[in-house]
Amino acid sequence: MAAQYRVAWPGLSSYRRAMTDPAPAAERPLGPAIAHGLRGRCPACGEGRMFTRFLKVAPACPQCGERLDLHQADDFPAYVVILALGHILVPLMIEVNAALAIPLGWQAAIWPTLAVVLAAAMIQPVKGAVVALQWSRRMAGFA
Structure with missing residues (x-):
């Protein structure tokens, strides 16, 4: 009696699965989602609050x-804030130092304080924008 063999075709199962997948989900526009995220609002509806505390994203x-x-923002918002602050503060420091004769002791107090205040003001909107970007592009756990 001849043995029956089943031939496995690479990629055939994924082709069959693709043929039976449901229709694509509704589009999630990037621009409005990021605008909502920058304001700390839900990227889907733009009404509900995204954060329950300073950087704690609401469950829903x-x-x-x-x-x-479902987001995985991790450290990316902090990297964006540091990059942006560097591009804002360094030219400002150079211009102020060239235009005004501020003593070095005052500058040592002004610039770090300004950096901390600006970073604290920027981190929540940037995190909201990163979460909205992930939601819009269906990244991380957003499907």
Whole structure:
């Protein structure tokens, strides 16, 4: 009696799976999502608050129910803030130092204080924009 063999075709199962997948989900426009994220609002509806505390993202939007805790923002918002602050503060420091005769002791107090205040003001909007970017592009856990 002849043995029956099953031939495995590479890629055939993924082709069959692709043929039976449901229709693509609704589009999530990037621009409005990031604008909502910068304001600390839900990227889906723009109404509900994204944050429960300073940098703690809400589990879900209180208005539309969209899950927001699926993000993986990690350290990226901090990198963006540091990069932006470097590009803002360094030219400002050079210009102020060239135009005004501020004593070095005052500058040693002014610039770090300004950097900390600006970083604290920028981190939440940047994190909101990163979460909105991930939501819009269906990255991380957003499907």
